[in-house]
Amino acid sequence: MSDPILRLEGVYTNIAQYHILQGVDLEVPRGAVTMLLGRNGVGKTTTLRTIIGHWRAHQGRILLDGEDISRMPTPAIARAGVGFVPEEMGIFADLTVEENMILAAVSGPIDPARLDWVFSIFPPLKTFWKSEAGNLSGGQKQMLSIARAMVEERRLYLIDEPTKGLAPAIISTMARALKELKEQGASILLVEQNFSVARALGDGANVMDDGRMIWSGQMAELSTDAALQERLMGLSMEAH
Amino acid sequence: MSVAPEHAPKMAQASFAHRLGPWMPVLLIPVLIVLGFLAIPSSTSWLTLTVSGLAMGMMIFIMASGLTLVFGLMDVINFGHGAFVSVGAFVGVSVLLVLGQMTSAPSLALNLAALMVAVFGAMAATGLMGWAFEKVIVEPVYGHHLKQILVTMGGLIVVEQLIIVLWGPEEIYIARPEALKGAVTFAGAALEKYRLVAVAIGLVVFLAMRWVLRRTKIGLIVRAGVENGEMVQALGYRLRLVFVGVFIAGSALAGLGGVMWGLYQEVITAHMGNQAMILIFIVVIIGGLGSVEGCFIGALLVGLMQNYVAFLEPKVALISNIGLMVAILMWRPMGMIPVVKAK
Numbered sequence: 001m002s003d004p005i006l007r008l009e010g011v012y013t014n015i016a017q018y019h020i021l022q023g024v025d026l027e028v029p030r031g032a033v034t035m036l037l038g039r040n041g042v043g044k045t046t047t048l049r050t051i052i053g054h055w056r057a058h059q060g061r062i063l064l065d066g067e068d069i070s071r072m073p074t075p076a077i078a079r080a081g082v083g084f085v086p087e088e089m090g091i092f093a094d095l096t097v098e099e100n101m102i103l104a105a106v107s108g109p110i111d112p113a114r115l116d117w118v119f120s121i122f123p124p125l126k127t128f129w130k131s132e133a134g135n136l137s138g139g140q141k142q143m144l145s146i147a148r149a150m151v152e153e154r155r156l157y158l159i160d161e162p163t164k165g166l167a168p169a170i171i172s173t174m175a176r177a178l179k180e181l182k183e184q185g186a187s188i189l190l191v192e193q194n195f196s197v198a199r200a201l202g203d204g205a206n207v208m209d210d211g212r213m214i215w216s217g218q219m220a221e222l223s224t225d226a227a228l229q230e231r232l233m234g235l236s237m238e239a240h
Numbered sequence: 241m242s243v244a245p246e247h248a249p250k251m252a253q254a255s256f257a258h259r260l261g262p263w264m265p266v267l268l269i270p271v272l273i274v275l276g277f278l279a280i281p282s283s284t285s286w287l288t289l290t291v292s293g294l295a296m297g298m299m300i301f302i303m304a305s306g307l308t309l310v311f312g313l314m315d316v317i318n319f320g321h322g323a324f325v326s327v328g329a330f331v332g333v334s335v336l337l338v339l340g341q342m343t344s345a346p347s348l349a350l351n352l353a354a355l356m357v358a359v360f361g362a363m364a365a366t367g368l369m370g371w372a373f374e375k376v377i378v379e380p381v382y383g384h385h386l387k388q389i390l391v392t393m394g395g396l397i398v399v400e401q402l403i404i405v406l407w408g409p410e411e412i413y414i415a416r417p418e419a420l421k422g423a424v425t426f427a428g429a430a431l432e433k434y435r436l437v438a439v440a441i442g443l444v445v446f447l448a449m450r451w452v453l454r455r456t457k458i459g460l461i462v463r464a465g466v467e468n469g470e471m472v473q474a475l476g477y478r479l480r481l482v483f484v485g486v487f488i489a490g491s492a493l494a495g496l497g498g499v500m501w502g503l504y505q506e507v508i509t510a511h512m513g514n515q516a517m518i519l520i521f522i523v524v525i526i527g528g529l530g531s532v533e534g535c536f537i538g539a540l541l542v543g544l545m546q547n548y549v550a551f552l553e554p555k556v557a558l559i560s561n562i563g564l565m566v567a568i569l570m571w572r573p574m575g576m577i578p579v580v581k582a583k
């Protein structure tokens with residue numbers, strides 16, 4: 001196998017006086033979906049925010065294709081090809097769906113073929129193309145948030161809980177979107193609490209607890225071992 | 241492709257009241273004008289006051305527009321913004337005094353040429369000054385409101401003293417260019433030409449700003465940045481650079497406003513910017529911090545209110561604007577056009 005697209009080596013992140021990440025190690029292989037799992041509050045979001053540069057790693061290295069990006073400003077990390085879908089979606093409510101997408105296409109005008117592909121996955125975005133994003137439903141906002149990352153080909157996608165708080169019908173739309181992205185050969189680091197989605201999409205899996213990585217392996221292995229899940233996450237994922 | 245129920249179009253059925261909501265602030269302007277008409281006994285006085293109210297509002301808008309975006313984008317409270325008003329006025333007026341031959345000639349073309357040079361000089365000077373002010377005074381205190389207030393106030397005092405050093409402590413009187421003197425009569429009311437021009441310039445500046453904010457990518461970045469600067473950066477845009485650009489443009493606009501204000505009053509002092517700050521802050525707050533449209537509407541309301549009340553009861557003119565602010569904040573605590581902040 002080739003080198004991983006992303007590698008975290010002993011990453012420590014402090015927020016104010018709190019030591020949130022305490023030596024996170026992580027590998028994200030190319031062209032696969034890598035799951036980042038763990039109970040609430042263990043540091044998954046903080047890990048993604050540290051990669052994109054919203055928080056600074058106080059120690060350790062973050063290698064994107066072998067290059068250390070841990071000191072780079074956020075816009076430079078984004079332009080290096082990292083697409084970020086934050087947990088709180090981060091859509092611009094005052095802007096239209098179209099304007100949100102125009103901004104997401106940083107390297108130039110939107111590629112029409114790619115946009116058609118995005119529309120085929122998320123039809124409501126076409127319907128509400130000229131509407132203010134603030135008027136979209138929760139599920140549609142999440143679609144827009146993911147569509148913004150998808151509108152250009154990125155070297156790496158960081159996606160934080162894309163199905164959080166959504167109705168089952170929309171969760172399946174999200175899952176299909178991620179699956180299509182995966183089929184295009186994208187490299188994805190995905191935080192996902194919905195187990196059936198995680199099992200359907202995940203290749204590798206990494207479990208965090210208390211700011212550290214406590215287990216790394218294959219999703220298939222984790223999803224069939226209820227005792228392991230119980231030990232790692234304090235609950236059986238099958239139950240969900 | 242199947243579409244889940246939640247995707248079904250559902251924006252069309254918004255109630256009338258709901259659709260009216262965004263327009264309510266705009267409607268306040270005609271409402272205030274009608275109230276003025278009812279309160280002011282003479283309709284010609286009312287017309288004159290309305291035009292000067294709108295003119296004053298436009299000038300306040302030009303001075304305030306940069307400040308609202310600076311706050312919206314980086315959460316920076318700049319009490320020193322008035323410095324650009326004063327410096328703009330002094331540079332512009334100095335240019336006009338040097339070009340006295342051109343401004344006193346009864347030629348519209350020569351007058352306009354002199355004005356253009358004055359405005360360009362004032363905006364170039366204040367834009368440059370804005371760039372330095374941002375770098376030296378504002379950047380070190382990003383994220384610290386109390387420090388921002390203290391440091392930018394200090395900056396204002398320093399600039400005022402520098403004006404006094406350069407131009408002397410006396411106020412400077414300035415006559416308007418020939419073509420802008422006098423008034424035109426409309427429906428029996430005397431409307432000063434200068435005020436009509438000020439209204440026109442204000443409208444042009446507002447429409448141009450709106451166009452940039454809505455139709456250009458940089459405008460989209462600014463609007464998105466006001467809402468969620470972190471996400472703008474995560475998409476790959478250097479917010480800090482955008483902010484510096486907005487700061488410079490806002491300072492240059494304040495400089496333009498200073499020239500216009502100076503010619504309106506026909507006298508300038510080092511403290512004029514500081515004095516204008518009260519109205520500028522009222523306008524920025526009632527408009528909704530970060531909203532250019534809100535700032536525009538707020539400025540017109542404040543200008544009209546100031547003129548109507550000064551006519552009816554001169555002593556309460558400023559108080560009336562503070563009353564207006566209180567009333568609007570009770571109605572909409574985040575200002576007339578609240579900016580949704582993602583935080």
Ligand SMILES: Nc1ncnc2c1ncn2[C@@H]1O[C@H](COP(=O)(O)OP(=O)(O)O)[C@@H](O)[C@H]1O
Pocket residue numbers: 015016018020038039040041042043044045046047
């Ligand atoms: N802005 C913040 N300030 C202080 N503590 C924070 C902040 N953001 C997250 N934390 C803390 O960091 C820990 C990890 O949070 P997070 O990364 O969001 O967890 P997860 O995404 O795994 O649920 C939690 O204990 C949370 O309370």
Ligand SMILES: [Mg+2]
Pocket residue numbers: 044045046087
């Ligand atoms: Mg989280």
